[in-house]
Amino acid sequence: MLSLIEKAEDKHVLSRDELICLLSEVSLLPEICAAADRVRQKYVGDGIHLRGLIEFSNICKNNCCYCGLRRDNVKIHRYRLDEDAIFKLAEYAVTQMGLKTIVLQSGEDMWFDCQKMCALIRRIKTLDAALTLSVGEKSAEEYQAYKDAGCDRFLLRIETTDKILYERHDPGMSWARRRKCLDDISRSGMEVGSGCLVGLPGQTLESLADDILFFKQIKADMIGIGPFIPHPDTPLGNAEKGNFDLALKVMALTRLLLPDINIPATTAMETLAPNGQIRALQAGANVIMPNVTLNECRKYYELYPGKSATNCAADNTLAQLRAKIAAIGRYVATDKGFHQKVKHI
Ligand code: SAH
Ligand code: SF4
Secondary structure, three states, X not given: OHHHHHHHHHHOOOOHHHHHHHXXXXXXXXXXXXXXXXXXXXXXXXXXXXXXXXXXXXXXXXOOOOOOOOOOOOOOOOOEOOHHHHHHHHHHHHHHOOOOEEEEEEOOOOOOOHHHHHHHHHHHOOOOOEEEEEOOOOOHHHHHHHHHHOOOEEEOOOEOOOHHHXXXXXXXXXXXXXXXXXXXXXXXXXXXXXXXEEOOOXXXXXXXXXXXXXXXXXXXXXXXXXXOOOOOOOOOOOOOOOOHHHHHHHHXXXXXXXXXXXXXXXXXXXXXXXXXXXXXXXXXXXXEOOEOOOHHHHOOOOOOOXXXXXXXXOHHHHHHHHHHHHHOOOEEOOOOOOOOOOOOO
């Protein structure tokens, strides 16, 4: 088993069976995390990229069974920020907080049509920052329009590569369509971010191994891995939550196989385990996405419970975050943090 970890660290290749083997052996977690930390250091260095996350609308036409923003959740108070409010938040994050990337995330809110999104992209790109969108499934033409308006990156998690599981938990959605969206994003020239949930009811270790191989196959530029956290106002409210250690292991194995990509220490990791983000940063992650959404909206962007309390980037918490980063011998990177492809076999 240890030789498998060595092989992954040296060659960045593992077969499906080898991945399943490593995923099933609980005792190997420290060794896998340590190897991922070394690979992270070698390929992307000690800098941590901070991306300012703006959750600009919690209105969603979809009904994903795990997500608190799903359209059938009538208990949630819905909000939508307008272009000026979004721009002001982005401006503050860039000019006052010194962040180098803005991430705009929302439910699939059809009010923001292609024209409105492109106007917003052009305006935010007047700031000196990279821009990432995470607004769900769009047509190839729309992704191309986002790129042409200046958007640099797009995040769309595949959630799971198990098609049957995906379509069970995302009623009315098609796995093939989501897969095609990732191709269209890639073809547009934007950097491609994807990722998966760990601990969805019915998910197997085999399918997690497939997820990791899928990330390699699509040549992802960034991958976010988050443990599933049940939300009481969803059909999966009583399901068991995802296992932190397993999510950490999937993330560490992703770093071993895709050594030079960007990997966030996700908010869901922090929500599920004390110090979860710092543990993730020491197991392969090199990105944190501090939340810069307005206080009064943040509590309503509840993909899962407990999320709104974590990772707020008011100035004082940003200082705390910088201190935590320094305490583990790392530093906040000052560049925009694009995927730097490093030649490896
Ligand atoms: N609507 C967009 C972006 C917002 S959702 C989209 O779906 O792509 C962002 C991510 O939140 C999703 O990709 C999903 O992986 C995650 N998420 C949703 N519900 C969650 C839950 N209960 N636990 C953990 N992560 C969740
Ligand atoms: Fe909407 Fe995204 Fe939540 Fe699905 S995961 S319900 S698409 S916000």
